[in-house]
Amino acid sequence: MNRVxxxxxxxxxxxxxxxxxxEVLNACDTIIGYxxxxxxxxxxxxxxxxxxxxxKQEVKRCKMAFEEAMKGKKVAMICSGDxxxxxxxxxxxxxxxxxxxxxxxxxxxxxxxxxGAAVLGAPLIxxxxxxSLSDLxxxxxxxxxxxRAAAMADFVICLYNPSxxxxxxxxxxxxxxxxxxxxxDTICGIVRQIGRDGQESRILTLKELKDTEVDMFTTVFIGxxxxxxxxxxxxTPRGYRDV
Amino acid sequence: MNRVxxxxxxxxxxxxxxxxxxEVLNACDTIIGYxxxxxxxxxxxxxxxxxxxxxKQEVKRCKMAFEEAMKGKKVAMICSGDxxxxxxxxxxxxxxxxxxxxxxxxxxxxxxxxxGAAVLGAPLIxxxxxxSLSDLxxxxxxxxxxxRAAAMADFVICLYNPSxxxxxxxxxxxxxxxxxxxxxDTICGIVRQIGRDGQESRILTLKELKDTEVDMFTTVFIGxxxxxxxxxxxxTPRGYRDV
Numbered sequence: 001m002n003r004v005x006x007x008x009x010x011x012x013x014x015x016x017x018x019x020x021x022x023e024v025l026n027a028c029d030t031i032i033g034y035x036x037x038x039x040x041x042x043x044x045x046x047x048x049x050x051x052x053x054x055x056k057q058e059v060k061r062c063k064m065a066f067e068e069a070m071k072g073k074k075v076a077m078i079c080s081g082d083x084x085x086x087x088x089x090x091x092x093x094x095x096x097x098x099x100x101x102x103x104x105x106x107x108x109x110x111x112x113x114x115x116g117a118a119v120l121g122a123p124l125i126x127x128x129x130x131x132s133l134s135d136l137x138x139x140x141x142x143x144x145x146x147x148r149a150a151a152m153a154d155f156v157i158c159l160y161n162p163s164x165x166x167x168x169x170x171x172x173x174x175x176x177x178x179x180x181x182x183x184x185d186t187i188c189g190i191v192r193q194i195g196r197d198g199q200e201s202r203i204l205t206l207k208e209l210k211d212t213e214v215d216m217f218t219t220v221f222i223g224x225x226x227x228x229x230x231x232x233x234x235x236t237p238r239g240y241r242d243v
Numbered sequence: 244m245n246r247v248x249x250x251x252x253x254x255x256x257x258x259x260x261x262x263x264x265x266e267v268l269n270a271c272d273t274i275i276g277y278x279x280x281x282x283x284x285x286x287x288x289x290x291x292x293x294x295x296x297x298x299k300q301e302v303k304r305c306k307m308a309f310e311e312a313m314k315g316k317k318v319a320m321i322c323s324g325d326x327x328x329x330x331x332x333x334x335x336x337x338x339x340x341x342x343x344x345x346x347x348x349x350x351x352x353x354x355x356x357x358x359g360a361a362v363l364g365a366p367l368i369x370x371x372x373x374x375s376l377s378d379l380x381x382x383x384x385x386x387x388x389x390x391r392a393a394a395m396a397d398f399v400i401c402l403y404n405p406s407x408x409x410x411x412x413x414x415x416x417x418x419x420x421x422x423x424x425x426x427x428d429t430i431c432g433i434v435r436q437i438g439r440d441g442q443e444s445r446i447l448t449l450k451e452l453k454d455t456e457v458d459m460f461t462t463v464f465i466g467x468x469x470x471x472x473x474x475x476x477x478x479t480p481r482g483y484r485d486v
Binding site for chain 2: 010014015016017018019020022023082083084085086087089090091092093094096097104106107108109110111114115117118119121122123124125126127128129130131132137138142143145146148149150152153154155230231233235236237238239
């Protein structure tokens with residue numbers, strides 16, 4: 001069996017990488033990934049072979065990984081954050097059906113929800129829902145249904161891909177839906193460039209969030225009924241104090 | 244300012260710990276945590292001072308951390324998995340209000356949803372909801388509302404604390420609610436002792452899950468409409484193949 005690793009390198013490929021991830025990358029011959037992620041790790045692993053494909057060539061990228069492994073190389077496909085949250089682990093299993101002699105191992109990483117929460121304080125202490133606002137691969141009606149359901153049941157909500165050039169008003173639309181169920185002063189937080197140079201964050205209300213422009217490098221958090229701002233941090237209590 | 248670290252040590256305190264977490268623990272004088280978690284790291288940091296409190300003494304444990312920091316020690320409060328997902332980061336902010344000279348820094352870790360997903364395959368590739376079935380700190384009605392909302396909107400669902408001695412039928416109850424919206428053959432997965440000795444996992448249908456006994460060391464995953472079993476793994480496609 002040729003083993004192929006799918007590795008989450010954490011939000012910035014820096015110290016938030018797990019020890020297991022670094023160990024696997026150190027042991028590999030070839031590291032494959034989206035151009036931007038490969039650039040993040042290249043300097044840290046100078047002796048490796050690197051292969052990339054641009055965005056929208058994900059299937060090709062996966063095939064490349066299996067084909068290199070079939071040549072006898074030890075291969076790792078890397079993803080920013082975690083490989084299993086909107087990452088390549090799923091597609092690797094799908095494409096892997098054509099390569100029955102290869103076996104996948106998924107190495108988990110810190111996804112933006114977890115890394116961004118740590119920057120803001122402790123927003124995800126209680127039940128939460130993670131939703132991508134990108135309708136590139138999902139019908140908007142489904143996204144809408146999920147945003148409404150999560151807001152209605154008072155989940156803390158973490159939004160991935162809140163914006164892009166073509167979808168500049170999606171976050172505003174999502175906020176308007178959440179405002180049907182959540183109060184205007186619900187505490188929210190945004191984090192940009194998590195774990196990378198230029199990381200920045202801000203706490204604001206849901207009403208303010210609605211009129212805030214964010215870019216595709218931003219992760220957005222919307223609190224539940226209990227979420228508070230504490231000394232500049234976004235904190236969702238779990239209730240230990242009442243026990 | 245005395246800085247206090249709240250550190251997620253990952254599922255098993257082994258190689259899934261981030262480099263940042265190990266760096267912080269190495270630099271600390273005192274490591275504080277729930278007895279079971281302290282036992283997980285003790286051997287790896289032989290020269291540290293360790294302080295513990297048992298379960299249900301969370302507030303005391305937090306105060307202890309701040310009090311030790313006020314003595315001038317460099318202190319880390321550790322949590323299994325991530326400190327921000329059902330972890331101590333929130334309570335540390337709450338208790339921290341009484342210690343205005345202390346500043347918190349949260350160091351993220353691999354939570355059971357992320358670590359367990361990597362064991363099963365790729366169940367969380369698309370929008371997902373994380374729900375704890377423990378009604379120790381949350382009214383059961385709220386849990387019920389969230390389970391129904393998440394099932395209704397076809398989220399992949401990850402359940403923490405699916406069972407305990409007093410709550411042996413909670414998973415069955417949750418499955419019955421989900422079966423109102425999700426098909427009986429929905430692909431599910433369970434992982435026990437993630438990242439620890441004796442780790443085990445199983446893929447099964449929602450109908451089978453309903454009649455399965457799990458313990459408190461188990462994390463449960465319920466797929467969405469697209470989730471499939473592929474070669475013994477639980478995989479939720481994201482849709483790249485249709486682009």
